[in-house]
Amino acid sequence: MTGLGWFAAIIVGALAGWIAEKIMKTDHSLLLNIVLGILGAVVFNAILTFVFGSTLGGWIGQLVAGIVGACILISLGRAVRSA
Numbered sequence: 001m002t003g004l005g006w007f008a009a010i011i012v013g014a015l016a017g018w019i020a021e022k023i024m025k026t027d028h029s030l031l032l033n034i035v036l037g038i039l040g041a042v043v044f045n046a047i048l049t050f051v052f053g054s055t056l057g058g059w060i061g062q063l064v065a066g067i068v069g070a071c072i073l074i075s076l077g078r079a080v081r082s083a
Contacts, residue, residue: 004062012059013037016066023067024074040069 004012017033020040028036044065045055056065 004059008059009038009062010034012063013041013066016040016063017070019067020070020074024071026074036070036073037066040071040073041066042069043072044069 014030014034014037017028017035017037017040020036021028021033041062047069048055048065056062
């Protein structure tokens with residue numbers, strides 16, 4: 001998560017994972033929410049860098065990136081499990 005320290009990344013990741021969990025109507029543990037939020041932000045920032053050459057900055061930008069990325073990861077997990 002660009003521009004955030006480790007502690008802030010964990011907090012933003014947990015919040016992003018929790019919001020994505022509610023959007024996608026799933027039930028995960030706190031640890032999985034943190035992982036999904038952080039990895040989601042990494043995935044979505046990579047997509048943004050590839051497409052636009054830039055990422056979202058700051059707390060709010062990383063929260064949005066984490067939410068969108070976590071939703072992408074949850075969707076991919078569902079697709080793999082159903083296949």
